[in-house]
Amino acid sequence: MSALLKNVTNCIWHAFDSLQNKAAVVHKSKLKVLTANIGTLLDLYGVEKGLDHFKSSQELSFDEFRYYLQHEVFSSLPKTMTLPVIRDYEKKISEVCWLVCRKNLVLRDKPIFSDDSVLKLFRIYCLLADLVQDADNTEHYVVVLQPSEAGIVAEQLVHCLGLRWDAADWDALGTSIGHFKWAAFLAVLEAKYCCDQQLHSKALVEAVDEIYDVFIEDIIKKGYLFKRGYLLPTMREYWCVLQPCALTYYKSSSQKEQCGRINIDEYCSVEASAGEGKIQRFQLVTPDRTYEFGTQDHKSRLQWISAVRQATAVSGGAEGYQRKARACRRGAGARREREARDARARLQHEVRARLAAEAQAQELAELAQQDNKKLEELKSAQTELEKLLQEEIQAKRDEEIVRALQARVLAEEWERREELERLQEEQNRMLEEERLKRKRFEMLQAEKEEQYREAEKRLKELEQEKQRLDDELKAAQEKINKTELTAKALHVQLRDMNPVLRNGERVRRAISFVPTTKSSSDTLIDVRAIRHVMAMDDDEKV
Known part of the structure; x- marks a missing residue:
């Protein structure tokens, strides 16, 4: 390992x-x-x-x-x-x-x-x-x-x-x-x-x-504690030794006679509990059972609760508490060393920046001397420029007189231009109104053309419907003619047959009295009317 x-x-x-x-x-x-x-x-x-x-x-x-x-x-x-x-x-x-x-x-x-x-x-x-x-x-x-x-x-x-x-x-x-x-x-x-x-x-x-x-033993805390018995609810005093992995209790501080051992892991918890008397109690909750301990005063109870929580926090792993603490200290020391190196680097950077600033300041001083020389040269040039400026001022005054005259001419021209713009706006307005009227007229004309096309379309449909109805009427008339011919043929056959001809004659007579209904598909004979005529004939015979 x-x-x-x-x-x-x-x-x-x-x-x-x-x-x-x-x-x-x-x-x-x-x-x-x-x-x-x-x-x-x-x-x-x-x-x-x-x-x-x-x-x-x-x-x-x-x-x-x-x-x-x-x-x-x-x-x-x-x-x-x-x-x-x-x-x-x-x-x-x-x-x-x-x-x-x-x-x-x-x-x-x-x-x-x-x-x-x-x-x-x-x-x-x-x-x-x-x-x-x-x-x-x-x-x-x-x-x-x-x-x-x-x-x-x-x-x-x-x-x-x-x-x-x-x-x-x-x-x-x-x-x-x-x-x-x-x-x-x-x-x-x-x-x-x-x-x-x-x-x-x-x-x-x-x-x-x-x-x-x-x-070495990773003992976080040790001392006397009262412990509640498992069978008897009495509080007995033991010498307890707390380590990251266990809480061991003995009969005395010599730690020769071990009375018990409670395993501690990250699933354990500790909390204060109310109790009677002067004993300040707290509970250690493990996955197996809950143990109750007590101290003589409130301060000792707080110390033990804090120590047990610390033990549960560092109980995991196969590395001791002091080794973990040493690793944490090494990490903190490494961070401090990095911070110190960073601070030294920043200090060196500041020193270099200060030296650079001093060199820059010296260069600026030399530039200032050069600027003073240039300033004297500029002063001499300024006197000459002032003379030229006076001459230029006089020239500007003359120029202003000319500009005033030009401004008057420009004002008159501007008035004429505004008049022309006004006339142009009126002309544009009239053209716009004419354009709108023309657009409305075109829209009305388009609507009338659309209505004319729809009327022509409807007329064609009506003509087609009329032709279809004429065809159906002609077909119905042909069927009526065929039906009449068929009825006549049946009448001839019935007359030539056996004595039932009389009945046939009656049927014929009945049919002659019954009106026929014309339809588009066939000519129908009302059978009930035929039977009624035949019944009337029988009544006459009787």
Whole structure:
């Protein structure tokens, strides 16, 4: 896992630095031991055997060793691991590296911190430091701590010891030293802030433990809290430790007997709640259940609520809270550096602009001198021009007299022109009226022609209708004639037939009495009339 290797790179570099020779390389046999120990801590066995076949040389530089660790050791770990697991691996690897480089890192003339405190300060230093190339030899690396980051650790230590922090003094010290290496960082902490003989060794241990909890364990806040029981609704007091991923509570501040652990993520929330008595209560709402806590006063409740909200905000991801804060500080520092560079660039631009303005001012002064000379020349020319001006004035007066005469002539001409324009307007008006009359006449003529065409069209339609009706009448008459001929033929046939002729005679007589109706299609005989005539005939016979 590349994130884990990135977190422990500074510790591994210190171990590598204690093993390297003057050429900044380490023999593979020494690196095998270090690699085997790291692999054992990660539950990976036999990872050191690949060093024999890695590179043809028997010595490796730090870049080569880090490449081997990344691709042959840490790549075997799961891609996603929880933050407690990563923190546990970091602690074990740091302790192994400390065992390798401890002999070189704890050597000093007047030690003040205990070895355990020095190990904790070493882990804090590796957390906040940067691995950069050495200024003297670009092929080598060195771990250095920025003055701002070192100042944060020193300030925390001073506050834990109950001393007064002087920021101006630290800024001056950081400016003089520059980047802090491990030996300089430890020497400054011991010689400047912990050399007071009144400080007890136990106070130093507690102060180092306090800042170790803040930077390494990512403890945001700890202290006593009242917690409501799950089965019994009583409020019991516990020692609570708040981290970005969990809120752990113990029986006492020694943190030896853990009573419970509440996982915290971005889905958790905290809010104040009303309660009875002197206990100031608040609730921690998780996806599983809701926990109720209480403090002795309102101020402590606000502090715990703020701390829990901060923990939920930074709970996501596999990176610790202090590493995220360090990245934010680096980003802010980079922005400040960019702003400073921009300010310097603006200052240089202003300096160049000022120099350019001064040069321009000098050029303007020279131009002013030249203008003064030209001014004197212009004054002499002005006197000559004034004489010419008087002559010109006299000429203008004469010209004005002539222009007055011309103006009188032009006025008369203008009056005649206005008269002509008036006559022309009247003529145009009369022409316009004549044009309108002609247009109306043309419109009337067009309407009459249209009516004439429609009348002709209607006459043709009437003639066609008359011809059609004549044709229909002629056809009807022909059908009537055919019907009469048919009736006569039927009469002859009926007369020549069997005794039913008498009935036929009756039918004929009936038909002769029945009128026929003429239509455009056929001649119809009223059957009911025929039957009526035949009935009358029978009555006569009777």
